[in-house]
Each structure stands twice: as structure tokens, then as C-alpha cells.
Amino acid sequence: MSNVFENSFQTSYADPMSPRATIHDVAAAAGVSVATVSKAVNGRYGISAATTARVLDVVQQLGYESSLVASSMRSRRTSVIGILVADFEPFSAEILKGVGVALQDSGYDLLAYSGSRQRETNGWERRSLSRLSGTLIDGAIMVTPTVDTTSTEIPVVAIDPHTGRADLPTVESDSFGGALQATRYLIELGHRRIGFLGGRPDLRSATLREAGYRQALADAGIAFNPALVRVGLYKRDTAKAPAASLLSMTDRPTAVFAANDLSAIAIIQVAAELGLEVPGDVSVIGFDDIPEASQMNPALTTIRQPMKRLGATAAGMLVSLLNGDTLPQNHIRLPTGLVRRATTGPPRP
Structure with missing residues (x-):
């Protein structure tokens, strides 16, 4: 339902x-x-x-x-903006907050929608838009959509689309630059054997973060080792098994860069179960800076992407389109930044 x-x-x-x-x-x-x-x-x-x-x-x-x-x-208008998400998880929840704040004085209400019966298949957003447009919403924001174009009559803006820039106006974070910064930070701390716990292979953000990880290693003259790479699929439950595989290696990595915070939290939990100290035995860095990252013990070092700003920027673009304005930029990439906390440190001698 x-x-x-x-x-x-x-x-x-x-x-x-x-x-x-x-x-x-x-x-x-x-x-x-x-x-x-x-x-x-x-x-x-x-x-x-x-x-x-x-x-x-x-x-x-x-x-x-x-x-x-x-x-x-x-009136052929509802004064309602829809936001379509595959799941209500920390990333989309923070985006929703940003959209909500941006729409406070816009005259538009917000409807958040997750098509749970159909979201496992590509293109579910198109089917959802056809159900909502015209009678319930005037325009839509799609979060990590599987489609790169739509044929609806209403304006649509995409956040972090699967395939990157699309025919639609898009907003995304600098995934490559953030991953580059995360891996370089671990290298600066003295780590040379650095693992990578990747995201969903079908998402462009995941491939860009792996590319940034590889580039940082290459820049430092460190050979890429595929044995140190696992796929966590961006979820805590699916990240635990590959995290355990990494940390159980005879010559395990001294640090791991996880493609999102949920995966990084899974690594820390697995490390505790294996009797490993963080960051003493293994340093961990994530990506996102969800609220839980700063509340953990130890607090998670991570790459902050401006999730609320992603939502607010997309909302501003959509309102401009609804007002008949021409967007100065159809594709916007927002910067990311390193947040140093307690889960990273130099490797033990």
C-alpha cells in the first residue's frame, strides 16, 4: 500500500x-x-x-x-509539491527537511510519496507521477530516481539521479571530490592498506565514490587492490557481511572508507563484535554526515554532503519552474567537506 x-x-x-x-x-x-x-x-x-x-x-x-x-x-492547480522517494531513510529524511523549510513561505504544501508496491522496479517514478500529476500535485521532486527523463505535463526536478545528469533539472553532491578527500585524509594519517565498502553499483554516486577512492590511491602511488573492496549496498544490514569479510582478513586493512554513513556504522559494529578497537585497530570514515554520525560513541569521521541544502535547492528550482521562470542552471553540484571526529587516527606501528 x-x-x-x-x-x-x-x-x-x-x-x-x-x-x-x-x-x-x-x-x-x-x-x-x-x-x-x-x-x-x-x-x-x-x-x-x-x-x-x-x-x-x-x-x-x-x-x-x-x-x-x-x-x-x-483551477488546474493544487498548490501542492510532491517528493518521491524509494525509502524513508536518513538520507531522504534530511532532504525532506530541507524541502519543507524551503517551501514554508512559498504558498505550496508538501506531499511525500513512496510507491512501496512498485519501487523495486526501474521506472516506478514514472508510474507514480502519472498517478499524482494533475489532480494531487503541481510539480515533483524525485530522490535518486531510476529514470533520466519523464513525459509528464508537470515540472520535475531530480536529486542524485541514478545515471547522473539527465534531461531533467538535477541537483547532486560532489561524490567524487568527497571520496577523494576522505581517502587522502586516511593516507595523510599514514594508512597505506585502505579498504573500501561501496554502495549500490546502479547508482552514479556509488561509482563516483569508488572512482575518488581509486584516484586518491593512484595520486599517492598506492596500487589499487581489489581484495580490499566490498559492496555494502548503502544499507546497514547489507553492509555487515562484507564488513566482516574485510575485517576478518589475515592482513586486514588498517582503515576503511565506507561509501555512506550507514555502511560505516555497520563496520564499527562488526569491529566491536570482532574485538577490534576503532580507531586503534582500524580507522573508519563514512560519507553523508547523517544525524547519527555525531551521536555515536566514538563519533564518526565522515564526508558531509549538504542533504538539507540538496532538498532546499531542488525545491527552489521547482518553484521557479512553476512560476514560469527559466533556470539559470539546469544541473547543480554542491560541494562536500571532511568532518574530523573520533573514528580515525594513525595506524598502529
Whole structure:
């Protein structure tokens, strides 16, 4: 069943257990016609300020909210922006926060959608957009979409698309530069045997982070060793087995760069289970800087990508498109930066 969370116009006055108020209930309580209620709710001319105030007061008391579908049929606009995510996990949650803040004064509400019945297949975003566009949302933000183009009539902006830059306007972080910085930092600490726990091979961000790792090794004159590379798929549960494989090697790495924080946390948990100290026996660095990274013990050294800013930037681009403006840039890449914490240190002699 689809998961839908909507921030729409409603009040806390209504009893949640009572039947939903209708426009006829409002008209009867205010002593006016249904047409007058419609004019008051939609801010139209033709009624006095006193009547408008009385109707809106009843609207608050009864908790009445007009149907988005009915409104869109009348005006062809819903004033709602949709955000499509495959999963509600830390990365997408931080993006949602950024979108929400950016839309506060925009006049648009936010609807977050995850098509759980179909998201395991490529192109699920297209099918979801066809269901939502026109009647529920005016435009959409897609997070790590599997498609690089859409044929919907509504404006769409993509965050961190699978294939990189697309026909759609896109926003992404500098995955290559962040990975380069992470690996160089480990090299500066004195590490030479550095493992890599990669992300999802189908995501461009994952391939760029591995490319940055390899480039840093090459720049330092360290030969790339495929035996030190594993795939963690960006999730904590799927990262544990490959992390255990790395840390159980006879000649294990003295440091591991994980392609995201969830994978890095999995490495730290596995190290504890194996009786290894972090960073004494193995240094660990992640990528993202999710809230949990700074709350761990020890706190996680990581590459910070501006997740909230990704969301806010995408929201700003989409609102501009909805207003009929031309974007100064169709593709935006935001910088990343190293956050030094307690899970990294020099290798033991």
C-alpha cells in the first residue's frame, strides 16, 4: 500500500473521531450559501469582510478542508509539491527537511510519496507521477530516481539521479571530490592498506565514490587492490557481511572508507563484535554526515554532503519552474567537506 504523508490545510479544532465536515456543514453553521463559503475559502470577491471572517471562523471550528482533487478540477492547480522517494531513510529524511523549510513561505504544501508496491522496479517514478500529476500535485521532486527523463505535463526536478545528469533539472553532491578527500585524509594519517565498502553499483554516486577512492590511491602511488573492496549496498544490514569479510582478513586493512554513513556504522559494529578497537585497530570514515554520525560513541569521521541544502535547492528550482521562470542552471553540484571526529587516527606501528 502506498505511503503518503501530506501537510495540508487543516486545524486542530475538529474532533478527529467525528465525521469529516463538508462545505454544506460550514454553510449551515455560518448561515450562508454554499457559494458564499466557496468564495470565502478561495479568497474571491463578492462578499463582505465580516461574512468572510464569520465563514473562516466556522471553517476553523469544524475543521473543514476542501478537496484537493475538487480544487484542481476547478483551477488546474493544487498548490501542492510532491517528493518521491524509494525509502524513508536518513538520507531522504534530511532532504525532506530541507524541502519543507524551503517551501514554508512559498504558498505550496508538501506531499511525500513512496510507491512501496512498485519501487523495486526501474521506472516506478514514472508510474507514480502519472498517478499524482494533475489532480494531487503541481510539480515533483524525485530522490535518486531510476529514470533520466519523464513525459509528464508537470515540472520535475531530480536529486542524485541514478545515471547522473539527465534531461531533467538535477541537483547532486560532489561524490567524487568527497571520496577523494576522505581517502587522502586516511593516507595523510599514514594508512597505506585502505579498504573500501561501496554502495549500490546502479547508482552514479556509488561509482563516483569508488572512482575518488581509486584516484586518491593512484595520486599517492598506492596500487589499487581489489581484495580490499566490498559492496555494502548503502544499507546497514547489507553492509555487515562484507564488513566482516574485510575485517576478518589475515592482513586486514588498517582503515576503511565506507561509501555512506550507514555502511560505516555497520563496520564499527562488526569491529566491536570482532574485538577490534576503532580507531586503534582500524580507522573508519563514512560519507553523508547523517544525524547519527555525531551521536555515536566514538563519533564518526565522515564526508558531509549538504542533504538539507540538496532538498532546499531542488525545491527552489521547482518553484521557479512553476512560476514560469527559466533556470539559470539546469544541473547543480554542491560541494562536500571532511568532518574530523573520533573514528580515525594513525595506524598502529
